[in-house]
Amino acid sequence: xxxxxxxxxxxxxxxxxxxxxxxxxxxxxxxxxxxxxxxxxxxxxxxxxxxxxxxxxxxxxxxxxxxxxxxxxxxxxxxxxxxxxxxxxxxxxxxxxxxxxxxxxxxxxxxxxxxxxxxxxxxxxxxxxxxxxxxxxx
Amino acid sequence: xxxxxxxxxxxxxxxxxxxxxxxxxxxxxxxxxxxxxxxxxxxxxxxxxxxxxxxxxxxxxxxxxxxxxxxxxxxxxxxxxxxxxxxxxxxxxxxxxxxxxxxxxxxxxxxxxxxxxxxxxxxxxxxxxxxxxxxxxxxxxxxxxxxxxxxxxxxxxxxxxxxxxxxxxxxxxxxxxxxxxxxxxxxxxxxxxxxxxxxxxxxxxxxxxxxxxxxxx
Numbered sequence: 001x002x003x004x005x006x007x008x009x010x011x012x013x014x015x016x017x018x019x020x021x022x023x024x025x026x027x028x029x030x031x032x033x034x035x036x037x038x039x040x041x042x043x044x045x046x047x048x049x050x051x052x053x054x055x056x057x058x059x060x061x062x063x064x065x066x067x068x069x070x071x072x073x074x075x076x077x078x079x080x081x082x083x084x085x086x087x088x089x090x091x092x093x094x095x096x097x098x099x100x101x102x103x104x105x106x107x108x109x110x111x112x113x114x115x116x117x118x119x120x121x122x123x124x125x126x127x128x129x130x131x132x133x134x135x136x137x138x
Numbered sequence: 139x140x141x142x143x144x145x146x147x148x149x150x151x152x153x154x155x156x157x158x159x160x161x162x163x164x165x166x167x168x169x170x171x172x173x174x175x176x177x178x179x180x181x182x183x184x185x186x187x188x189x190x191x192x193x194x195x196x197x198x199x200x201x202x203x204x205x206x207x208x209x210x211x212x213x214x215x216x217x218x219x220x221x222x223x224x225x226x227x228x229x230x231x232x233x234x235x236x237x238x239x240x241x242x243x244x245x246x247x248x249x250x251x252x253x254x255x256x257x258x259x260x261x262x263x264x265x266x267x268x269x270x271x272x273x274x275x276x277x278x279x280x281x282x283x284x285x286x287x288x289x290x291x292x293x294x295x296x297x298x299x300x301x302x303x304x305x306x307x308x309x310x311x312x313x314x315x316x317x318x319x320x321x322x323x324x325x326x327x328x329x330x331x332x333x334x335x336x337x338x339x340x341x342x343x344x345x346x347x348x349x350x351x352x353x354x355x
Contacts, residue, residue, distance in 0.1 A: 055271045
């Protein structure tokens with residue numbers, strides 16, 4: 001009887017852990033797949049289907065170190081565009097990225113997609129996180 | 139035994155198809171055409187006159203003058219772009235790069251890209267663009283010219299360009315136009331579609347093999 005009870009509790013606990021994980025996973029998947037669509041519509045022309053950029057004209061999105069160190073500015077880059085000199089994957093770029101008229105949800109989605117594609121890996125960038133970063137744009 | 143017969147039949151059929159596909163080795167000729175009747179040696183001869191690219195004069199990224207004469211005896215691809223184009227141009231030139239790399243060693247092949255924004259895209263701006271794209275030498279020319287001249291020449295390539303729209307953007311077709319050594323239009327391809335550009339590469343090879351397109355020595 002006791003063993004049975006312990007067994008049931010264990011199963012319930014395991015089920016809880018799995019369902020919690022999958023909640024997070026579901027959220028990530030939703031952001032990621034929506035972000036993929038946003039990327040195709042607003043980013044892919046310039047940055048390429050594989051985030052490869054274009055020669056010395058348009059930077060790639062494969063520089064994980066750059067993405068990581070500018071984690072809290074990414075939302076502002078997408079919204080307001082980016083100008084001036086930047087160094088990506090050891091290469092100097094000086095062009096201009098135009099601003100994008102995207103909602104905070106779409107920015108969160110596309111950032112989740114980009115920071116988890118092309119060899120990059122990060123956590124879900126939720127709308128709350130994106131909004132917090134957007135509030136601090138220069 | 140039956141299997142063997144099937145196998146032989148299959149091989150024969152397959153080869154037959156292969157021969158057929160390689161037989162069909164001439165590209166169509168596009169544009170307006172008219173029949174012209176001439177008198178040659180006292181005989182009436184009817185010839186088809188195809189639309190050709192008229193004379194032009196532009197300047198390339200090195201500041202050199204480029205005219206229709208510069209493309210005599212060349213097979214070339216033409217397109218229209220501008221360096222600050224945010225939408226289709228990066229895709230077009232991403233797709234053009236493999237074409238450039240494939241044919242840059244051919245002395246009788248050229249790519250010409252006309253800027254439709256001559257005010258911003260001056261010769262030094264075009265040179266910088268070329269450097270950043272990693273293109274050098276004389277295979278791929280970026281051409282600067284009077285706006286009117288560019289818009290006029292676009293019509294003979296069957297490409298439509300429009301002035302800036304209210305959002306301050308230029309509207310233009312992303313077509314790549316394939317021109318033969320007789321300056322006739324032999325193909326138009328959607329430059330934003332990698333598949334169509336691959337077909338263009340195949341067509342360029344087909345065109346190069348046509349008897350009247352062979353290298354002139």
